[in-house]
Amino acid sequence: MSPRRGLDLQTILQAAIEIADQEGVEAVTLATLAKKLTIRPPSLYNHIDGITGLRKKLAVHGLEEVYSKLAQAAIGRSKDEAVHEMADAYVSFARNHPGLYELTIGINDLDDLDIQHAGEKIIDLIIQVLDGYGLKEDEALHAVRGLRSILHGFSSLEQKGGFGLPLDLDVSLHLLIESFLAGIDKMKKDHD
Numbered sequence: 001m002s003p004r005r006g007l008d009l010q011t012i013l014q015a016a017i018e019i020a021d022q023e024g025v026e027a028v029t030l031a032t033l034a035k036k037l038t039i040r041p042p043s044l045y046n047h048i049d050g051i052t053g054l055r056k057k058l059a060v061h062g063l064e065e066v067y068s069k070l071a072q073a074a075i076g077r078s079k080d081e082a083v084h085e086m087a088d089a090y091v092s093f094a095r096n097h098p099g100l101y102e103l104t105i106g107i108n109d110l111d112d113l114d115i116q117h118a119g120e121k122i123i124d125l126i127i128q129v130l131d132g133y134g135l136k137e138d139e140a141l142h143a144v145r146g147l148r149s150i151l152h153g154f155s156s157l158e159q160k161g162g163f164g165l166p167l168d169l170d171v172s173l174h175l176l177i178e179s180f181l182a183g184i185d186k187m188k189k190d191h192d
Helices: 009-023 030-037 041-046 050-074 079-096 098-106 113-133 137-159 169-191
Strands: none
Touching (some): 030 041, 050 079, 050 113, 079 113, 079 137, 079 169, 098 137, 113 137, 137 169
């Protein structure tokens, strides 16, 4: 069976992202995707390797989007300003693409080279930004883990409605990043 004219991987991914963002990750099935694209489900196999293959491609696409947003946020900035801008970009991505974000952080196939590469680009970018603080290699990796934990925890709690108090979430995020940066300064002073 030859691929349908006008149907390509990018079109499939975009339709799947729309479903995930609007209806949730569980709504992304080959049947719902085919219906949205007004094709028969077998036509999808010309472009993807089933639902598992689709989810991997979505995860890689999401990681590449996160990298792009973080890189754009960091351009022309350094240290505290860069970290704040990257934090805002990360949380904004999760807010604008809740389904894709969930797919991005939900993939655990560490053997997949595309996922590894996309994830490593993000880590390398954050390490480059944190390099301005003069952290040693292990310290920088611990800091990357800490920042990722903060941003994922914040985004996840926000998506699940975990912030019920009537306080500005962006102010909370800013204060949280300030606390992280104070921790970076303390880590550096403790090891100097």
